[in-house]
Amino acid sequence: MHNELKQSSYADDERREVLDLLPDGLLSFLDVGCGAGGFGRGLRRDRPAARIVGVEAVPDSADRARANGYDEVVEGYFPDAADRLHERFDALVFNDVLEHMVDTVLYFEGESDGRLRLLRAVKNRFGAVNELGVFGM
Numbered sequence: 001m002h003n004e005l006k007q008s009s010y011a012d013d014e015r016r017e018v019l020d021l022l023p024d025g026l027l028s029f030l031d032v033g034c035g036a037g038g039f040g041r042g043l044r045r046d047r048p049a050a051r052i053v054g055v056e057a058v059p060d061s062a063d064r065a066r067a068n069g070y071d072e073v074v075e076g077y078f079p080d081a082a083d084r085l086h087e088r089f090d091a092l093v094f095n096d097v098l099e100h101m102v103d104t105v106l107y108f109e110g111e112s113d114g115r116l117r118l119l120r121a122v123k124n125r126f127g128a129v130n131e132l133g134v135f136g137m
Contacts, residue, residue, distance in 0.1 A: 014042030015095050026090040027051065032078045033097035037065030044069035053089070055081045 012035070019042050027050055031039055034054030043052055054073040056062040062073045074081045078097075110117035 012036050012038040014038045016042065018093070018095060019043060019046060022091065028087070028089045029053065029091050029093055030055070030082070030085070030089040031070075031093045031095070032082070033057075033094065034061075034065045034070065034073065035096075036061045037068030037070055037073075039093065039095055040065060040070045041068040053085065053087075057081075 015038070018039065022043075026047075029040075029043060029050060029052050031043075031052065031054045034040060034056045035058075037054065040052045040054060043050060052070050054062070054065045054070045055078050056065055056073055056075060057077050059075055062075045065073045074084055076084075108117060108119055
């Protein structure tokens with residue numbers, strides 16, 4: 001029971017600390033691992049005209065995300081599910097998903113006084129990925 005309550009509140013969290021970091025002027029968002037859509041609900045309230053698309057592996061959570069204001073929710077696992085989307089986004093959001101990545105080696109790099117940080121995915125059990133994310137701090 002305790003675990004179910006924890007999962008429910010986790011999936012419904014708006015993540016205000018992340019919403020406050022988003023720069024003005026962004027109009028489209030891909031929320032990977034959107035859960036029940038708490039983040040999208042907050043994003044919709046802050047930016048009513050934004051296009052918000054989610055990727056979620058749990059069908060019940062995907063349905064709840066749709067009810068929370070997402071324009072579209074693709075069911076499945078990232079990145080395979082996102083292959084069905086043929087559009088570009090101003091921002092990709094990965095709230096609380098790193099712990100779900102399988103056998104991944106990640107490095108967080110950057111100067112402590114610099115504005116940019118790099119998240120480098122080097123490998124996972126399927127081989128090298130050599131992917132890089134750049135984040136403004």
